[in-house]
Amino acid sequence: MFKFPKAGLFAAVTLAALSVGAAHAADGAALYTAKTCVACHGADAKTPILPAYPKIAGQNETYLLQQxxxxxxxxxxxxxxxxxxxxxxxxxxxxxxxxxxxxxGLK
Ligand code: HEC
Structure with missing residues (x-):
């Protein structure tokens, strides 16, 4: 069973996500931060906090949406x-x- 190594961070990330849940912006860049994607995948979407986490920058849009x-x-x-x-x-x-x-659209 995978255990998230920083339980405190994970709780903070989840809370942050919930607190912005009502936001209705469709601006991808703003959402990437607001929805805490940045915390796990990194500011440039290719520097994840754990090496095992995927680098997502520049992948195919249709593929990303499907994932x-x-x-x-x-x-x-x-x-x-x-x-x-x-x-x-x-x-x-x-x-x-x-x-x-x-x-x-990221490199
Ligand atoms: C708590 C950490 C965490 C957060 C927050 C998070 N991700 Fe992820 N993400 C992961 C992990 C771990 C995987 C790998 C899952 C797997 O292998 O099935 C993943 C997988 C993905 C994938 C699939 C990548 C691939 O190569 O198939 C995409 C796309 C993605 N995340 C985008 C996002 C976006 C956009 C957000 C914000 C809404 C986000 N993630 C928030 C940890 C996170």
């Missing part, structure tokens, strides 16, 4: 995706699309 949907729905489910699934409960379909566009 976000699958992690949220549980279709993509494993010990690693579990830590991200908690965050995805506060990310709407519209926000996922904006995030996929933003991350795909």
């Amino acid at each position: 976000l949907q699958d992690i949220k729905s549980g279709a993509r489910s494993n010990a690693m995706s579990a830590v991200m699934k908690a965050v995805m409960t506060s990310v709407s379909d519209e926000e996922m699309a904006a995030l996929a566009t933003y991350v795909a």
Whole structure:
């Protein structure tokens, strides 16, 4: 069973995600920070906090959106995706699309 190494950070990340859950912005760059993606995947989306976490910058937009949907729905489910699934409960379909566009546009 995968254990998140920094339980305190994870709790903070989850709380931060919940507190901005009502935000309705569709600005991918703002969402990337507001939804705490930055905490795990890094400011440039290719410097994750743990080496095992994926570098997502510049990946195909359609692929990225599919992964976000699958992690949220549980279709993509494993010990690693579990830590991200908690965050995805506060990310709407519209926000996922904006995030996929933003991350795909990074180098
Ligand atoms: C708590 C840490 C954490 C947070 C917060 C987080 N992720 Fe993730 N993310 C992960 C982990 C771990 C994986 C790998 C999951 C797997 O292997 O199934 C992942 C996988 C992904 C993938 C799939 C990458 C691939 O190569 O298939 C995408 C896209 C992604 N995250 C985007 C985001 C976005 C956008 C956000 C903000 C809404 C976010 N993540 C928030 C930890 C996190």
